[in-house]
Amino acid sequence: MDPLAAFIERPAESAVVLDFDGTLSPIVDIAAEARPVEGAVEVLDHLTQRLGLVAVMSGRPVDFLLPLLPPSVVLSGLYGLEVVRDGVRSDLPGAGAWREVVADVARISADRGPDGMVVEPKGLSLTLHYRTRPDVAPAVKAWAEAQAARSGLMARPAKMSVELHPPIAADKGTALEALTAGLSAVGYAGDDRGDLPAFDALDRLAAAGIHTLRVAVASPEAPPELVARADLLVEDPVGVLDLLRRLG
Secondary structure (H helix, E strand, C coil), rough: CCCHHHHHHHHHEEEEEEEEEEEEEEECCCHCCCCCCCCCCHHHHHHCCCCCEEEEEEECHHHHHHHHHHCCCCCEEEECCEEECCEEEECCCCCHHHHHHHHHHHHHHHCCCCCCCEEECCCCCEEEEEECCCHHHHHHHHHHHHHHHHHHCCCEEEECCEEECCCCCCCHHHHHHHHHCCCCEEEEECCCCCHHHHHHHHHHHHHHEEEEEEECCCCCCCCCHHHHHHHHHEECHHHHHHHHCCCC
């Protein structure tokens, strides 16, 4: 059976949710330079006219995603801490109070953090990168743990980086369930460890009778557990785009 059949046959009841980095955009050394693969913007905009929901869910802040993606696409940034739908922005309750804490940690990290670490402030969270200096990974991880202990933020491992988030029960799984409530078919595509909670959410939805589809981008950096749990594998963001084109 075609794994896309439910989405094609019942488009108005279907949701397609996608990660950004490594899924819609090729991985780049400089985070600010990430862009959707050519053709993705047009395909996503077209699908919003056909499907019940088209969303991009990312560890990026929505301010980064807004100029890169069509306004018709729902955006969930910072693992669900902030959402933009139909031009209206909302923060997860309790998240806004952490903006000053995040800003303080970002400032201190930029001033005093390990040499070679790149600090990416995101408003409600921040990311400490070591992609351009893999040799400083242990120092970055230690710095992140120390800042988490000092500030009350939570450290999460990510792709060649460590993220610091408010201690709020929010991840791509909770965000996915909130976005897709009431729909009968839900597909998610991702490439990173941060996408595993979204796959967990799909398991819960499937147990409730929802048709689900797990898509993994099987890049060299993809975690084996994500690849093992996928219903479909693609090689790169171009493969994701080809899959989206099949939906309409």
